[in-house]
Amino acid sequence: MLNQALTDPFNYYALLTLGALVVAVYGWRKRIAWAQRGLVIVWLLLATLVALVAACGAGILIANPIAVSYLATVGQWRISLGLYLTFAALALLGVGTGVWLFTSAIEPGSLFTGGQLAGNAGASSETAFDDDTAPELAALE
Amino acid sequence: MAPSAVGATTAALSRRLWAERVAHIALILGALMLAFSVNSPWVSAIQQFHMNVFSGTDTFPITSRAPLLPLSLFATHPNRLPRLLFESVMLLSAGLPLLGVAFAVLFTQPLGRRAWRITLIGCGLWLAIITLHVLHYLMLIAQGNAFATSAEPGLTITYSDERAMWGLWLTAAALIPAWAGFIGVWLWLRNRAPARVAAIAPATFRWPLVRWLAAGAMTLGLVLWGLGFLALPWVTVNCRAIPPISLHHIVQGSCAGLDAGDALAAATPFTWPTIPSRCSTRRLPIRSTTMRC
Numbered sequence: 001m002l003n004q005a006l007t008d009p010f011n012y013y014a015l016l017t018l019g020a021l022v023v024a025v026y027g028w029r030k031r032i033a034w035a036q037r038g039l040v041i042v043w044l045l046l047a048t049l050v051a052l053v054a055a056c057g058a059g060i061l062i063a064n065p066i067a068v069s070y071l072a073t074v075g076q077w078r079i080s081l082g083l084y085l086t087f088a089a090l091a092l093l094g095v096g097t098g099v100w101l102f103t104s105a106i107e108p109g110s111l112f113t114g115g116q117l118a119g120n121a122g123a124s125s126e127t128a129f130d131d132d133t134a135p136e137l138a139a140l141e
Numbered sequence: 142m143a144p145s146a147v148g149a150t151t152a153a154l155s156r157r158l159w160a161e162r163v164a165h166i167a168l169i170l171g172a173l174m175l176a177f178s179v180n181s182p183w184v185s186a187i188q189q190f191h192m193n194v195f196s197g198t199d200t201f202p203i204t205s206r207a208p209l210l211p212l213s214l215f216a217t218h219p220n221r222l223p224r225l226l227f228e229s230v231m232l233l234s235a236g237l238p239l240l241g242v243a244f245a246v247l248f249t250q251p252l253g254r255r256a257w258r259i260t261l262i263g264c265g266l267w268l269a270i271i272t273l274h275v276l277h278y279l280m281l282i283a284q285g286n287a288f289a290t291s292a293e294p295g296l297t298i299t300y301s302d303e304r305a306m307w308g309l310w311l312t313a314a315a316l317i318p319a320w321a322g323f324i325g326v327w328l329w330l331r332n333r334a335p336a337r338v339a340a341i342a343p344a345t346f347r348w349p350l351v352r353w354l355a356a357g358a359m360t361l362g363l364v365l366w367g368l369g370f371l372a373l374p375w376v377t378v379n380c381r382a383i384p385p386i387s388l389h390h391i392v393q394g395s396c397a398g399l400d401a402g403d404a405l406a407a408a409t410p411f412t413w414p415t416i417p418s419r420c421s422t423r424r425l426p427i428r429s430t431t432m433r434c
Contacts, residue, residue: 012402014177014180014239016370017371018176018242020367021239024360027356028356047366051370053405053408054404056408057405057406058376058404060407061407062376076378077376077377078378079375079376080377080380080398081369081383082374082387083401084369085369085373086369086370086375087369088365088369089362089364089365089370090362092358093362093366095358096357096361099355103351103352104352
């Protein structure tokens with residue numbers, strides 16, 4: 001079961017795509033926690049590692065056309081646009097992320113609660129509780 | 142106020158915060174499990190080929206996922222739908238299992254009242270769709286109809302010994318924490334947007350223009366990465382122009398291509414030299430100009 005999960009490319013697709021969505025959201029946030037920055041860096045490293053492994057696989061596929069004989073194999077197998085585009089995108093992402101890390105504002109907090117903690121920390125007399133808890137707070141006073 | 146009353150109120154608030162956290166963690170765990178299990182093998186069977194022309198029969202064990210959108214109908218009749226549109230829908234449908242994680246993460250964010258309600262409804266609908274999908278497949282497997290028999294001139298494919306695989310059971314199990322978490326979030330988790338909006342100070346950061354450019358470069362890079370890694374083939378044969386969007390291996394006339402997943406699997410030591418993929422019908426003869434799984 002684990003073997004199947006590890007070797008199934010679709011699980012990599014799913015994980016990396018999910019990470020890409022999160023990174024895209026983080027990129028446009030005005031404030032970012034260190035944990036969230038770390039997640040962006042980890043995603044970039046993981047995407048690069050997976051792309052490098054896949055590039056090795058592409059070389060193996062080209063060198064062993066028998067392994068892909070279930071498709072049309074009459075002709076010379078070549079590296080295609082997908083590989084080039086992926087690495088170009090990773091290079092662009094690397095530069096963009098580097099500049100983004102240098103210029104974005106830092107806030108305290110964890111991976112999920114960065115924004116909330118910063119908001120709550122700034123609220124001196126105000127609290128993080130919403131209207132539903134207001135009666136209980138009023139009772140306390 | 143009496144000290145005992147203050148203590149009781151504090152304890153109630155503490156209990157509520159605990160319930161919020163537990164519900165949210167359950168929803169996140171359930172959504173992560175579902176994102177993994179929905180893409181895992183759901184059903185196995187023995188596939189039998191009856192080739193009338195040569196009077197031959199062959200048998201293969203196969204496993205299959207259960208796609209949330211039944212797009213195979215269009216895949217076998219590509220002329221009914223523009224190819225690019227079909228590929229785009231395929232790309233979007235591949236992301237459907239991840240929606241639960243996106244909803245779970247959204248609940249951590251301060252949202253407007255309407256956005257909060259839409260997120261709640263969306264998450265509930267998504268869970269309902271997955272639940273119905275599981276029930277549907279359990280019924281199909283019980284009836285032995287998970288795979289549809291296909292017949293073409295000279296070739297008939299039938300299936301026998303259909304069984305539910307671990308992916309289906311894991312999905313069913315993941316639905317329990319996911320539903321429990323969703324109901325808990327619905328009942329207890331509160332949107333903290335008003336407090337946050339009032340409290341937050343304006344963010345200051347260095348060189349706003351440079352930061353905008355960097356954020357733009359990151360977004361553009363992610364789009365290009367998605368196109369290159371998910372949608373375009375990595376190795377091709379006999380493709381003269383820019384290869385078509387593939388999402389998986391393609392055959393268009395003499396032009397064929399393999400995607401990043403195939404390349405990744407080829408480099409994985411567990412499975413080499415056979416190529417694992419989510420395509421369970423790779424041994425089939427190519428029947429149309431475009432074949433995909």
